[in-house]
Amino acid sequence: MAPKKQEQSEAPKLPPLWERLQGQIDWYDRKATANQHAYKASKIAIIVCAVIIPIVAEYSPLAVGIAAGVILLLEGLQQVNKWQENWILYRSTCEGLRNEQHHYNEKSGSYAKLTPEEAHRVLAERVGALASAEHSKWITAHREKVETPAGD
Numbered sequence: 001m002a003p004k005k006q007e008q009s010e011a012p013k014l015p016p017l018w019e020r021l022q023g024q025i026d027w028y029d030r031k032a033t034a035n036q037h038a039y040k041a042s043k044i045a046i047i048v049c050a051v052i053i054p055i056v057a058e059y060s061p062l063a064v065g066i067a068a069g070v071i072l073l074l075e076g077l078q079q080v081n082k083w084q085e086n087w088i089l090y091r092s093t094c095e096g097l098r099n100e101q102h103h104y105n106e107k108s109g110s111y112a113k114l115t116p117e118e119a120h121r122v123l124a125e126r127v128g129a130l131a132s133a134e135h136s137k138w139i140t141a142h143r144e145k146v147e148t149p150a151g152d
Contacts, residue, residue, distance in 0.1 A: 017120065021101055021127050028094035028134075032087055039083035042074045049074075085141050093134040100126050 049067040056063040078084070103109035104123045111119045 017124050017127070021097060021123070024127065024131060025094055025097045025101065028090045028097065032090035032094055035081075035083045035087035035090060038081065039078065039087055042078055042083065046071050046074050082142065086138075089134060089137055089141070093130055096130045097127065100130065 049070045052067050053064050056067070100123060104111050104119060107114075107119070110122055110126070114122060
């Protein structure tokens with residue numbers, strides 16, 4: 001009986017951390033992909049509008065105005081939403097988390113020669129540090145972009 005209770009008391013330790021890690025990997029992966037798609041779609045639309053302007057300039061001043069307005073709108077949305085910066089930041093964090101997960105599973109890198117309890121603690125610390133570092137970078141990037149136009 002005693003070994004079963006010990007196994008039961010130790011078993012719940014790993015799943016919450018593992019669920020958190022997998023949840024964070026999934027979240028960063030989704031967000032990186034969404035920001036990549038938004039960034040690329042906006043840039044493609046800007047290029048298309050820029051190509052259209054000289055073609056329709058002679059025939060339709062209204063179309064030129066609309067295309068120029070779309071370019072301004074998309075560039076403004078890119079500045080506000082920071083799709084490229086977020087894409088890179090989220091992808092970097094996602095890959096860092098995947099790397100930690102891989103090293104933990106393979107008992108390599110920082111996890112080599114550690115007891116399961118030590119490895120679990122190191123994983124928790126490193127996952128927390130990666131998420132915290134990403135958050136700090138995100139805050140810094142967004143603060144700099146907001147403050148830059150006002151300072152000019």
